[in-house]
Amino acid sequence: MTLWIAIGAVALLSFAFKAVGPAVLGGRELPVRTRSVIALVAPALLAGFIVTDVAGPGWSSLDLTVLAGLAAVVVLRRYPAPMPVALLGAVTVTALLRLWAA
Structure with a gap:
């Protein structure tokens, strides 16, 4: 907060x-x-x-899962991906890593 x-x-x-x-x-x-x-x-x-x-x-x-999500945004923005796609990719990477770790 x-x-x-x-x-x-x-x-x-x-x-x-x-x-x-x-x-x-x-x-x-x-x-x-x-x-x-x-x-x-x-x-x-x-x-x-x-x-x-x-x-x-x-x-x-x-939190390494959040760090991986931030890295996904950087990688997707490095290529010509629009911001909504990059954010969706970050959320997906973070969610998948958290499911895998659980």
Whole structure:
């Protein structure tokens, strides 16, 4: 649940920054370096949330089936698979591994 609260907070902060930006800048453009940093903040935070959720608190509860599902998404996205297909592949891999382990 904490993960979803953090994701929601980051989404709200991102929306607030994007809403306040035009008012503060008054139509001026941000420098290119600033725009590139802002563009990379959300993916970096999301990657951090995913890593900490997969590894568990204190890196003590790593779930290898979820890790395999994430790997399936990476492999399917590497090839021109649409996101819904990649997500379905990840769910399938994770479910099959959990059934096999049970």
